[in-house]
Amino acid sequence: MDTPQHNQTRLKFTFLIASGTQRLVDIHPARLITVLADSEVEARLLAGMSSLIFVSRQAWDIGIDTPFNCSDMSTVQGVNHA
Known part of the structure; x- marks a missing residue:
């Protein structure tokens, strides 16, 4: 049985x-x-x-388009799961 490849991008934590x-x-x-x-x-x-204080997880890493990372400022999308 074939194992599906996991190619999801890792998240960026600051x-x-x-x-x-x-x-x-x-x-x-x-x-x-x-x-x-x-x-x-x-x-x-x-x-x-x-000694680390959590600051952020970048929006495009969780599947949300914002005015800061998307050319179409009216688009907001959530994560789709199969």
Whole structure:
């Protein structure tokens, strides 16, 4: 039996490198790290740092077109599952 290929793009997670006790306004300069992973948990493991504050998962990675990543500003699409 053939195994279907998994060719889904990995998600892009961005974290701020800081401890949980720091105030965001006190972090100078802001240091960011971006990791490609299938989940936030995997991204944290791949980053290998304990002091990470989750910042974003980019919209086009979750199947949503926004004015920032789509030439047609009126289009909003969700993820389609087979």
